[in-house]
Amino acid sequence: MKSVEFRGVTKRFRSEAILENINLVIPSGKFFALLGPSGCGKTTLLRLIGGFEWVDKGQIRLGEKDITNLPSNQRSVNTVFQNYALFPHLNVFDNIAYSLRVRGLENEVIRKRVGKLAEAFGMDRHLYKDISELSGGQQQRVAIARAVINEPDVLLLDEPLAALDSKLRERLLVELSDLQELLQTTFIYVTHDPSEALSVADQMAIMNNDGDIEQIGTPREVYEYPVSSFVARFVGTTNILRGVFVIKERAVGVEVPGIGVFLLDPASVAAGSFSESCLTAGEGAAAFISIRPEKIMISRRPIEGMEPKLTGKVETKVYYGHSTMYQVRANDTVVLRVFEQNEEHVRQEIIDYDDPVFLYWLDKNVVVLER
Ligand SMILES: Nc1ncnc2c1ncn2[C@@H]1O[C@H](COP(=O)(O)OP(=O)(O)O)[C@@H](O)[C@H]1O
Ligand SMILES: [Mg+2]
Numbered sequence: 001m002k003s004v005e006f007r008g009v010t011k012r013f014r015s016e017a018i019l020e021n022i023n024l025v026i027p028s029g030k031f032f033a034l035l036g037p038s039g040c041g042k043t044t045l046l047r048l049i050g051g052f053e054w055v056d057k058g059q060i061r062l063g064e065k066d067i068t069n070l071p072s073n074q075r076s077v078n079t080v081f082q083n084y085a086l087f088p089h090l091n092v093f094d095n096i097a098y099s100l101r102v103r104g105l106e107n108e109v110i111r112k113r114v115g116k117l118a119e120a121f122g123m124d125r126h127l128y129k130d131i132s133e134l135s136g137g138q139q140q141r142v143a144i145a146r147a148v149i150n151e152p153d154v155l156l157l158d159e160p161l162a163a164l165d166s167k168l169r170e171r172l173l174v175e176l177s178d179l180q181e182l183l184q185t186t187f188i189y190v191t192h193d194p195s196e197a198l199s200v201a202d203q204m205a206i207m208n209n210d211g212d213i214e215q216i217g218t219p220r221e222v223y224e225y226p227v228s229s230f231v232a233r234f235v236g237t238t239n240i241l242r243g244v245f246v247i248k249e250r251a252v253g254v255e256v257p258g259i260g261v262f263l264l265d266p267a268s269v270a271a272g273s274f275s276e277s278c279l280t281a282g283e284g285a286a287a288f289i290s291i292r293p294e295k296i297m298i299s300r301r302p303i304e305g306m307e308p309k310l311t312g313k314v315e316t317k318v319y320y321g322h323s324t325m326y327q328v329r330a331n332d333t334v335v336l337r338v339f340e341q342n343e344e345h346v347r348q349e350i351i352d353y354d355d356p357v358f359l360y361w362l363d364k365n366v367v368v369l370e371r
Pocket of ligand 2: 039042043044158
C-alpha cells in the first residue's frame with residue numbers, strides 16, 4: 001500500500017486541457033473514490049497513475065517516489081476495467097494465476113495463493129471453468145482477483161461494476177470493501193454513481209465537468225457539507241436558495257427575498273468548510289444555501305412549540321415506496337422539495353396535492369455554499 005500524489009498535473013489531448021493543475025493526495029491503504037460526471041476526465045486521471053498516459057505538466061508520486069516518467073510495467077499498480085478484459089482462452093485458475101506464472105513462482109505456491117483468494121471471493125468452486133461459462137458478476141470477481149494476486153501497492157478500479165445489475169452491484173461493492181480491508185491495498189475507485197462512492201469510500205473526491213476537483217472529504221462531509229452547488233446536487237437531491245448574509249442578534253443568517261431569514265447554526269458553520277466565506281463575506285454579500293429534502297419536516301397543521309420556517313402549498317406529490325416526495329411552493333419563485341419516510345406510525349394525516357403545509361427544519365441543516 002502506498003499513497004498517490006498529484007502535484008500540479010496538467011493533461012492535454014491535442015491542445016485541450018482535460019485536467020488542469022490537479023493537486024490531490026490519495027491516502028495510503030484506504031478505499032478512495034473519484035466521483036464525477038461522464039467525460040470529466042476520471043479515466044484519464046487513472047491512466048496517468050497506471051502509466052498509460054503521460055502528463056504535460058506536473059508530477060505524480062507513488063509513496064515517496066516520483067513516478068511521472070516511469071513506464072507502466074515498473075509501477076506497482078494494477079487496473080480493473082469495466083469490461084473485465086480477461087484472457088478468454090484461459091480458465092479461471094489460469095487467469096488469476098497469470099501474473100504469478102510470469103514471475104516464475106513455483107506451482108505449489110501459485111496453487112495456494114490462487115486457492116486462498118478464490119475462496120475469499122466465493123469462486124473456489126469455479127476455478128476450472130472457462131470464462132465463457134461465468135456470469136458477469138463472476139467474471140468481474142475473476143478480474144479483481146487477477147489484479148490483486150501479485151499484491152500491487154495500488155489498485156485502480158475504473159467503473160468496474162457499471163455493467164452489472166443493481167442488486168449484484170451492491171453485493172460486489174460490499175465484497176470489494178471487505179477485500180480492501182483484508183489486503184489494506186490503496187484502492188482508487190472511479191465512478192459516476194454517487195451512491196457507490198458514498199457507500200464504500202473512506203475518502204472521496206468530486207470532479208466537475210471541467211475536470212477540476214471541487215471537494216475532497218469523507219462521504220459524510222461531502223454529503224452534509226457540500227462546498228458548492230455542483231457538489232450538493234451531484235451527490236444527492238437538494239434545495240438551493242439564493243439570498244444575502246445578514247447579522248441578526250449577533251447570529252449569522254441568510255435572508256432570502258420574499259421568504260425570510262434563515263439562521264445558521266454556529267456549530268455547523270464551524271464544522272463546515274464554508275465558515276470562512278460566510279464570516280468574511282460580510283453583511284449584504286450574496287449567499288447560496290442548501291437544505292436537503294430529507295432534513296425538512298412537513299405538516300398540515302402547525303406543530304406546537306415550533307416555529308415553522310416556511311408555509312406553502314403542495315404542488316406535486318410522488319410516491320417512491322420507501323418515501324414520498326412533496327414539492328411545496330412557497331411563493332412565485334421558491335419551490336422546495338421534501339422527502340418523507342413512509343413510516344405511517346407517527347403521521348395521522350394524509351397530505352395531498354394542493355394542501356397548505358408548514359415546513360420545519362433545524363438551523364444546523366442549512367449549509368452555505370461557496371459557489
Ligand atoms: N486518447 C484521447 N484522445 C483525445 N481525447 C481523449 C482521449 N481520451 C480521453 N479524451 C477526452 O478526454 C475527456 C475525458 O475523458 P475520460 O477521462 O475518459 O472521462 P471519464 O472517464 O470521466 O468519462 C473526454 O472529453 C474525452 O473525449
Ligand atoms: Mg471513464
